[in-house]
Amino acid sequence: MNPELLRNLWLEITPQRLAAMPAVLGLVFAAFWLTEGRSSVAGNAQWVGLAIGIVWGARQAAGAVAGEIADRTWDSQRASALTPWQMTWGKLVGATAYAWYGVALCAAVHVATGGAVLGAIEVLLATLLAHAVALFASLVLVALGGRAVILTSLPHLAGMVAGLVAGAIPLSALGVMSDSVGWYGLGDGAWFRLASVAAFAVWAVLGAWRLMMRELTVPQRPWAWPAFVLFCAGYAAGFTWHDGAEACLRAGFVAAAPLVTAAALAEPKPRAPLQRFLRGAPGEAPASIQALAITATLALALAIATRPAGALPELSGAMPVAAVLFLARDIALIRLVSLGRSGIRGAVAALIWLAVLYLALPGLLGGIDGDAALFLFLPVPAVAAPFGAVALAAPALQAASLWHLLVRRLGTVPASDAAMARQG
């Protein structure tokens, strides 16, 4: 048996706790039965299950690694011979074992009292997604470093949001949307949304596993993040399938572009790997650069596919390429701002800079009728710039300047290191 799972079960599952959960849930459901009637139990069981899985379970998943760090046992675990996969699912299922016990009981009550099996599956998948996102987010923050309260509370929040999105409000909207437009021509919104939640849950588990590899310093090839970016682009494109290839490319680009900035903010920023990458070791490319490469490919394809007289002229011409150049600038900016700052402080400082560049300054220009200069801060249609090439030249110049500054600030790395990295 997975030692990490077993250890968590020793801690989470005790005879007293095993007895307590059905006793408490029994009282809750009996109260619903008595006050609202038998027919209310199924629906309430679903909601209670979601609450246990998403609110409580996500807290457990978020604290699975942060708790080890706080208790000074994390390095001892890292120094063990456990595999990243054993560690990932041992924590994902083990730390949340008691919550899963409660969710399983609620799902059983839901079905037993006349609820749809689909509803029970929804609860289970939403719980899995919430836990996986919480664990993934906690590992992102662990790598960035931060106070214990942040290491747990932010991932908990992320897990709850993911679980709520999956288990509650917008899912039905997503289902309706799928029914109306057809995702890649497929209908049946109910199953589509379940499949979507399952797919994103799998990606979150995969992401947690990859981050666990990094925590355990296990060498890895950089394929997971580019694959996720491609998946998101393909997923988004499915909703515009009926509008043709150009619309699909546009949707894919719009889905991929934010993932560049997200990766740049969330990735750890040690100097040495970036130095080696800049010296010609592609295997050392940070996640943000990997995502940028895919987004740039989509942007070029979109630029080629988009005709100036297309259906959406505001997106025509070089605008996607300008957006990619701004993203390249943002990566350098985030790296520069993060130099000498701890991970989370660096990310927050970078966010403030991005808000100034993308919101405050364009807003200021708008206020003084300076729209013609917007191309300095936002990707704008070529027709909106004084002349077309400037719309590209402005972000290109900014990106080149910041990357030049970043390279200088990073300092030099001996050529032998770059050679070693290439050989590796």
Next chain:
Amino acid sequence: MANRAATIAVSRLRFAYDGTPALEDVSFAALRGTITALVGPNGAGKTTLMRCLAGLEPPEHGTISVAGIDVVAEPRAARARIGFLQDFFGLYERLSVRRVLDYAARSRLVPAAEREGRIRSVAEALGLAGLLARQAGALSRGQRQRVAIGAAIIHRPQVLMLDEPAAGLDPEAREELAALLRSLAAEGMTLLVSSHILAELEAYATDVLMLEAGRVIGHGPLVAPARRLALVVAGSGVAEARAVLAQHGIEDTEIEGGTILFPFAGDLAGQAALLAVLVRAGVPVAALEERRSSIQSLYLSRLREARRQ
């Protein structure tokens, strides 16, 4: 030394925290069955070196091999052969001592058939046999330290690294720890032990590795290969004593106040004969004893030398 297989081999290791070097061009080797005392001032890089060796921190440059395994390329395989106890460690407070050791054994690939026996033998070696059922959270500091050491050695690692292992232990427990470390080394385990209490390291270390500002300033066996005697002379008899020694072929002498230090190739009988000669010659001998090169004196002289450069 280079011709013998090293259990730990580090070459040109460099590590930096966000651009600030913590280890620079560190190279050394530790042979099987040795106990290397890792010494250096605070911030010298001792803990960072141990963390790199344990595969917890990937180095920026250089190679680390433990039991013939590249720690950077195959960290998991290396960790199965390494035991590591950090200065600041935690235990699973709500688990019993038995389960703490059981989890350590499982997560370090001890075969199921051997697990119970390992738990028992480690508990006996560390005086934990009567505490196996107790919750880790209810243990004293010294008991916790012993449980943590037990968890680090339960898989019988080829390399054991201990960062300040005697912290929190009483004198008796320290003596027991020294005996345990000596017995582990005698079984072929290679140990790297960091401590600020140099006298304690002398009780079991065979080698010393000295760090200063992330660089190695000294490394080698702790006891010099040749015996070295210290002749303590009362009053002003130093010159007279040197003359007598020279008459008997001992000319490579070093004076430290009223003490004359010199290499001596003979055995204890030869030492007794020399003492008799000195006394007969009228040298006011206060003592004639073997002088070990202590970690303290080695360390301080190397440290001063490194800081002068």
